[in-house]
Amino acid sequence: MTHSSELTYTPAWWVPGAHLQTIWGGLFRRIPSVPLRTERWTTPDDDAIEIHRLDAPAGTGAVPPRLVLLHGLEGSIRSNYLQGTLALARAHGWAADVIIFRGCGGVMNRQRRLYHSGETSDLEFVVDRLVGENHDQPLVLAGFSLGGNVLLKWLGERGALLPVQVRAAAVVSVPYDLERGARHLERGLSRVYGKFFLRTLKKKARAKLECFPGAFDAGALERARTLYDFDDAVTAPLHGFAHAHDYYHQSSSLQYLAAVRVPTLLLSARNDPFLPDAVLRRVVLEARNNALLEPEIWSRGGHVGFVSGRTPFNPHYYAEERVVEFFGAVLAR
Numbered sequence: 001m002t003h004s005s006e007l008t009y010t011p012a013w014w015v016p017g018a019h020l021q022t023i024w025g026g027l028f029r030r031i032p033s034v035p036l037r038t039e040r041w042t043t044p045d046d047d048a049i050e051i052h053r054l055d056a057p058a059g060t061g062a063v064p065p066r067l068v069l070l071h072g073l074e075g076s077i078r079s080n081y082l083q084g085t086l087a088l089a090r091a092h093g094w095a096a097d098v099i100i101f102r103g104c105g106g107v108m109n110r111q112r113r114l115y116h117s118g119e120t121s122d123l124e125f126v127v128d129r130l131v132g133e134n135h136d137q138p139l140v141l142a143g144f145s146l147g148g149n150v151l152l153k154w155l156g157e158r159g160a161l162l163p164v165q166v167r168a169a170a171v172v173s174v175p176y177d178l179e180r181g182a183r184h185l186e187r188g189l190s191r192v193y194g195k196f197f198l199r200t201l202k203k204k205a206r207a208k209l210e211c212f213p214g215a216f217d218a219g220a221l222e223r224a225r226t227l228y229d230f231d232d233a234v235t236a237p238l239h240g241f242a243h244a245h246d247y248y249h250q251s252s253s254l255q256y257l258a259a260v261r262v263p264t265l266l267l268s269a270r271n272d273p274f275l276p277d278a279v280l281r282r283v284v285l286e287a288r289n290n291a292l293l294e295p296e297i298w299s300r301g302g303h304v305g306f307v308s309g310r311t312p313f314n315p316h317y318y319a320e321e322r323v324v325e326f327f328g329a330v331l332a333r
Contacts (some may be wrong), residue, residue, distance in 0.1 A: 001043045006086045009318040011300045012307045017273040018271035021302030025080040032087040049122050052077045052104035054096040065138045067096040070212030074200050076104055079288025081144055081304050084317050087236025088324045113211045116235050117146050120154040131163045138167045140327040142306050148174035149253045156256025170265035170323040177279045179248035190273045194227050207232045257286045263293050265326045
C-alpha cells in the first residue's frame with residue numbers, strides 16, 4: 001500500500017467488522033452543521049441539477065480552493081460523509097460545491113434520463129461553469145462510491161485536456177468494476193445493501209415511467225430482484241445501452257485509470273462489502289503504470305466507513321480527513 005499521509009488509520013475497536021463500519025455513519029453519526037445555500041442550474045439539455053454551495057470565509061485575501069463533491073448511489077446532501085467533508089473544507093477556509101445527481105434531490109428531474117455510474121456530462125457542465133466563473137480558483141474533486149466512479153471516468157475521458165484549474169482528485173470506495181460489484185451484492189450479507197438500493201431505485205423508476213410511458217419495460221422493472229436486473233431493465237434502455245453488461249462495460253472506471261492526468265488518491269478497503277478484493281488488486285496493478293495515482297488500500301474499513309478513534313464518544317472518520325489532507329498537500333506544492 002502506498003501511504004504518504006501523516007495521518008494514521010486504526011479501525012475503531014468498537015465498530016468491528018466490515019458491515020458495522022459501513023452502516024455506522026448513517027445510523028449513529030452526529031452530523032456537523034454546515035451553512036449551505038442551494039442553487040438549481042439549468043443544464044444544456046434543459047434539465048436542472050441541484051448544487052449545494054459552501055462559501056469560503058470573507059476577507060481571506062488569496063483565492064481559496066474550491067472542493068467539488070460527488071455522492072454515492074441514492075445519496076443526497078444528507079449523506080453523512082458529504083457533511084463531514086464539507087465541515088473539514090470549511091475549517092480549512094475552502095469553498096465547496098456538492099453536485100446532487102439528477103433525481104436524488106427529492107424532486108424528479110425533467111428529462112427522460114436519470115443518473116448512473118458512467119454519466120459524466122453533468123460533472124463536465126459543472127466544472128466548466130466553475131472554471132468560467134473564476135479562472136484563478138484551483139479546483140479539487142472528490143467522489144464517494146458511485147460518485148467516485150463517475151469522477152474517475154471523467155478524468156480519464158478528459159485526460160490531458162483537463163482544465164488546468166483542476167489540481168487533484170480523490171475517490172473513496174469506488175466500485176471500479178461495475179459488473180463484478182453488482183454480482184458481489186447478490187451474495188451473503190451484501191444482499192441487504194442491494195435490496196435497500198433496489199427499493200428506492202424501483203420507486204424512482206416507477207415515477208419516471210409515469211412521466212415517460214414506454215421508456216422501458218414496466219414488467220421487467222417489477223420482476224427485477226437484484227441491482228443487475230434493475231440495470232438490465234431500466235438503466236440500460238433508459239440511457240442508450242444494449243443491456244446491463246454493455247452498461248457496466250462502458251461505464252466501469254477501471255479502464256480509465258491509465259488516462260488520469262492529475263494527482264489522484266484511490267482509497268478503499270479490502271473488506272468492502274460492495275466489491276470483491278480481486279478488483280482492488282487490479283487497481284493496484286493499474287496504478288503501477290501511472291505515477292499520478294496513489295492507491296491506498298486498507299485491510300479494513302468497510303464501504304465509505306473508515307471509522308477510527310479510541311472511544312465511541314470521540315470518533316474520527318479517516319476517509320474524509322485523508323481526502324482533505326491529500327488535497328492540502330497537492331495544493332501546497
